[in-house]
Each structure stands twice: as C-alpha cells, then as structure tokens.
Amino acid sequence: MTTIYVITPTYARATQKADLIRLSQTLQHITDVHWIVVEDANATSKLVTNVLKRSKLLYTQLSIRTPAFLLRQKKEPKWKKPRGVAQRNRALLWLRENIQLKKSNGVVYFADDDNTYDKDLFNKFRNTKRVSVWPVGLVGGLRFEGPRCNNGKITGWRVVFDPNRPFPFDMAGFAINLELILENYQAHFSSSVAPGYLESSLLSSLVQDKTQLETITPNCREILVWHTTTARAHLNREPYVKAAKTLEDDKVEV
Amino acid sequence: MTTIYVITPTYARATQKADLIRLSQTLQHITDVHWIVVEDANATSKLVTNVLKRSKLLYTQLSIRTPAFLLRQKKEPKWKKPRGVAQRNRALLWLRENIQLKKSNGVVYFADDDNTYDKDLFNKFRNTKRVSVWPVGLVGGLRFEGPRCNNGKITGWRVVFDPNRPFPFDMAGFAINLELILENYQAHFSSSVAPGYLESSLLSSLVQDKTQLETITPNCREILVWHTTTARAHLNREPYVKAAKTLEDDKVEV
Numbered sequence: 001m002t003t004i005y006v007i008t009p010t011y012a013r014a015t016q017k018a019d020l021i022r023l024s025q026t027l028q029h030i031t032d033v034h035w036i037v038v039e040d041a042n043a044t045s046k047l048v049t050n051v052l053k054r055s056k057l058l059y060t061q062l063s064i065r066t067p068a069f070l071l072r073q074k075k076e077p078k079w080k081k082p083r084g085v086a087q088r089n090r091a092l093l094w095l096r097e098n099i100q101l102k103k104s105n106g107v108v109y110f111a112d113d114d115n116t117y118d119k120d121l122f123n124k125f126r127n128t129k130r131v132s133v134w135p136v137g138l139v140g141g142l143r144f145e146g147p148r149c150n151n152g153k154i155t156g157w158r159v160v161f162d163p164n165r166p167f168p169f170d171m172a173g174f175a176i177n178l179e180l181i182l183e184n185y186q187a188h189f190s191s192s193v194a195p196g197y198l199e200s201s202l203l204s205s206l207v208q209d210k211t212q213l214e215t216i217t218p219n220c221r222e223i224l225v226w227h228t229t230t231a232r233a234h235l236n237r238e239p240y241v242k243a244a245k246t247l248e249d250d251k252v253e254v
Numbered sequence: 255m256t257t258i259y260v261i262t263p264t265y266a267r268a269t270q271k272a273d274l275i276r277l278s279q280t281l282q283h284i285t286d287v288h289w290i291v292v293e294d295a296n297a298t299s300k301l302v303t304n305v306l307k308r309s310k311l312l313y314t315q316l317s318i319r320t321p322a323f324l325l326r327q328k329k330e331p332k333w334k335k336p337r338g339v340a341q342r343n344r345a346l347l348w349l350r351e352n353i354q355l356k357k358s359n360g361v362v363y364f365a366d367d368d369n370t371y372d373k374d375l376f377n378k379f380r381n382t383k384r385v386s387v388w389p390v391g392l393v394g395g396l397r398f399e400g401p402r403c404n405n406g407k408i409t410g411w412r413v414v415f416d417p418n419r420p421f422p423f424d425m426a427g428f429a430i431n432l433e434l435i436l437e438n439y440q441a442h443f444s445s446s447v448a449p450g451y452l453e454s455s456l457l458s459s460l461v462q463d464k465t466q467l468e469t470i471t472p473n474c475r476e477i478l479v480w481h482t483t484t485a486r487a488h489l490n491r492e493p494y495v496k497a498a499k500t501l502e503d504d505k506v507e508v
Binding site for chain 2 (some may be wrong): 014015017018019021022025026028029116118119135137138140141142143144148158159160161219221223226228229230231233234235236237238240241246248249251252253254
C-alpha cells in the first residue's frame with residue numbers, strides 16, 4: 001500500500017486545537033497515513049503533541065518559525081504574505097532526510113488544518129504517478145476552482161484570478177508522488193514569488209506543464225475538498241472571569 | 255446499547271455541504287448514532303440527502319421553515335434572534351411521534367453543523383440518566399464555559415454572561431435522556447425568551463435545578479467540544495467565470 005504523507009502547517013491561536021482535532025478525526029478514516037505537522041514556533045508544543053498522540057495516527061511533529069521578513073505587517077493584506085511556506089518546506093526536508101528513495105511508495109499532500117476534506121479524496125489520489133489535480137470548493141472567490149478535463153486529459157482551468165499562472169490552482173488541489181519530491185531535492189515553495197504563485201513555484205520544478213498532470217475522477221467535477229476557514233474566536237470576556245477564576249482554569253487545555 | 259439521537263439544524267449557504275460532511279465524518283466514528291437533520295426550508299434538499307446517504311449513518315431528514323417573525327431583520331444583531339429553534343423543536347416532535355417510551359434506551363444531543371466535536375465526547379455522555387452537562391470551548395467570549403464540580407456534584411458555573419440564568423450553558427454542553435423528552439411531551443425550546451435563555455427554556459421543563467444535573471468527567475475540566483464557526487465563503491468572482499462557464503458547471507454540487 002502507498003503511504004499518504006499529509007503535511008499540515010499550523011500556528012498557535014484559540015481555535016488551533018479544535019481545528020487539529022477535526023482534521024485528525026478525518027485522517028483516522030484513512031489507512032496508511034503519515035501525518036507531518038509543522039508548527040510555526042521555535043519549539044514543538046504540548047498542545048499539538050497531545051492531539052497527535054490521541055489521534056493514534058503515525059505522525060511526525062516538527063517546528064520552524066516563519067522568518068521575520070515573511071511575517072505579515074500590520075495593515076498588510078492577507079494575500080501579500082503567504083502563510084506556511086517555511087513549515088511546508090521543513091516537511092519536504094524531513095521527507096528527504098528520512099525516507100529512502102525507491103524503498104517506499106508514497107504520495108505527498110498539503111492539508112491545512114481548517115480546510116474540509118471528504119475522506120474519499122485520499123484514496124482517489126493515492127495512486128498518483130507524478131502530480132494529480134482536482135477541483136477545490138469555495139476558493140478564489142468561486143464556488144469551485146480547478147481543472148477542466150476530457151477523458152482524463154486536462155484541457156484547461158476554471159479559474160478567474162490570474163489564469164496564466166503555470167499551475168493555477170490551490171494548495172488543497174494536488175498531490176505529488178513521493179519519488180518526485182525525493183529525486184528533485186531542490187524543489188521547494190519559494191517565499192519570494194508573487195501572490196498566487198506559491199503552488200507554481202514548487203510544481204514548476206517537478207512537472208513541465210499541464211500535459212504531465214493526472215486527474216483523479218473521470219470528469220474532474222466531483223468536489224471532495226473545500227477551502228473552509230474557521231472564524232477567529234473572540235475571547236473578550238475572559239478578563240471578567242478573573243475574579244471567580246481558579247488556578248485550575250489556567251491549566252485547562254482548550 | 256443506548257442510541258444517541260444527534261439533532262442538527264441546518265440551513266442553505268455556501269459552506270453547508272462542507273460543514274455537514276465534516277460533522278458526518280465525526281459521527282461515523284461513533285456506534286449507535288441516529289442523526290436527525292432538520293433543514294430550515296419548506297422541503298428537504300437533494301444536497302443534504304446526498305450527504306446523509308453517503309454518510310452510511312442511520313438518519314432522519316426533516317425540514318421546517320423558520321417562521322417569519324423569528325427571522326433576523328437587516329441590521330438586527332445576531333444574538334437577538336436565536337437560530338434553529340423551530341428545527342430543534344421539529345426534531346423533538348419527531349422523537350415523540352416515532353420512538354416508543356420504554357421500548358428503547360436513548361440520549362438526545364443537539365449538535366450544530368459547524369461546531370467541533372471530539373469523538374470521545376459521545377461515549378462519555380451516552381449513559382446520561384437525566385441531563386448531563388460539561389464545558390464547551392470558545393463560547394460566551396471565554397476560552398471555555400461550563401460547570402464547576404466537585405466529586406461529580408455541580409458547584410457552580412464558569413460563565414460571564416448572565417450567570418443567574420436557570421441553566422447558564424451552551425447548546426453544545428448538555429445531553430438529555432430520551433425518556434425525559436418522551437415523558438414531558440410539552441417540553442420545547444421557546445422562541446420568545448430573552449437571549450441566552452433558549453437552553454433554559456427547554457431544560458426548565460425537564461429538571462428542577464443544578465442538583466439534578468450529572469457530570470461526564472470527574473473534574474468537569476476536559477474540553478471535548480468547541481463552539482467553532484465556519485467563516486462565510488466569498489463567491490464574489492463567480493460572475494467573472496460566466497463567459498467560460500459550461501452548462502455542467504451549474505450541475506456541480508459544492
């Protein structure tokens with residue numbers, strides 16, 4: 001069986017544990033998954049370790065802090081600074097240092113912690129030969145964004161934002177054969193590219209153009225992943241509970 | 255084994271399918287679940303039917319439209335009009351019409367479609383004798399809100415908003431023994447109560463005060479459910495894809 005390496009960048013915020021618990025429970029439906037979780041932090045955290053341990057999944061916990069020049073400045077719009085670049089690259093490095101070429105079959109997938117994944121997606125992309133692609137729901141200002149195809153050949157893209165990008169699709173919309181990652185040891189996400197070119201920066205080192213991409217369903221029209229976002233939690237009343245707060249309250253992991 | 259009747263009110267919006275898929279995949283980890291999904295609509299929808307069928311769960315699909323006087327007016331704040339009241343009451347009616355008293359053991363839980371549930375929660379409340387309660391994460395402006403307890407006896411509440419409510423806790427923080435619902439055939443959520451009193455309006459008909467409530471963990475301090483919210487999806491670029499849009503695009507269920 002081919003192992004699916006699921007790479008998840010994550011960072012500390014109020015909803016982090018909830019999001020990771022939810023993703024872990026989706027992954028628990030999949031066989032032969034190796035979950036690589038990379039924290040945006042100087043060191044790994046107990047909170048994330050607890051989620052990983054309780055998941056009973058095969059996992060690797062890593063951490064790397066986003067370098068200062070890549071942090072979003074105040075008032076800078078979200079799309080200016082892509083998130084998770086250093087973390088995803090850290091996971092690629094881990095694969096290259098720990099998995100031996102030709103000794104194991106694998107496919108690599110980048111799964112953010114607050115997206116929504118239909119469990120059927122994973123087995124559909126498990127047999128990816130090079131790079132496979134599929135549509136993603138609720139992304140790019142569209143109901144769905146992704147490949148148009150005919151008899152398994154990709155003919156174009158349903159996309160509005162910059163359709164001339166080499167690979168105009170979302171992080172959640174492709175999987176890569178592990179060998180391709182290990183053979184092309186220099187391939188990585190570039191942090192200096194224009195907005196929307198992050199996926200292209202990695203894939204341009206792995207495949208030449210859309211003729212080398214594979215589909216996972218006959219018509220490329222089944223939505224099995226959605227780019228959902230968890231709204232920020234407002235903890236504005238926490239100061240008011242202080243009077244009645246016990247010491248134990250601070251120890252409760254949320 | 256006791257059946258858990260999970261009651262989920264839902265309504266049409268861009269993220270509905272993603273949210274329902276995610277909840278269905280959590281429930282798939284639980285044995286003896288009967289999922290009652292109630293749509294805020296005049297008739298049941300194919301989209302929801304598809305999610306229910308694919309879930310392989312035992313389910314009941316219902317629909318009832320929120321009456322006009324309960325709809326939130328433009329510019330009216332969210333907390334003014336509680337959501338899902340008619341839908342949850344519709345599910346209670348279904349239970350009373352379809353499940354025979356004394357013939358089956360059950361426990362009833364209200365689970366919104368975008369909250370986050372740790373799968374361990376369900377087996378912890380399965381043996382509820384009357385009404386059991388536990389803390390909920392990320393609600394009421396707090397890291398967590400819920401009972402304080404000592405040796406399984408509830409001593410008070412960690413809550414800031416109106417702590418004098420009869421039952422000052424969130425919809426996700428309690429479960430009810432099925433018999434109690436069936437015996438008290440008039441018990442229901444009242445749509446005319448002040449904000450924050452919805453839970454109390456039902457529970458006041460079922461239990462007298464906090465001495466009749468049960469705990470599900472020794473110290474009431476394990477967070478197994480979070481009041482998360484899925485951010486609204488922005489589909490503002492959909493009009494721009496019109497030119498290139500095929501007829502099939504409209505048929506794609508997202």
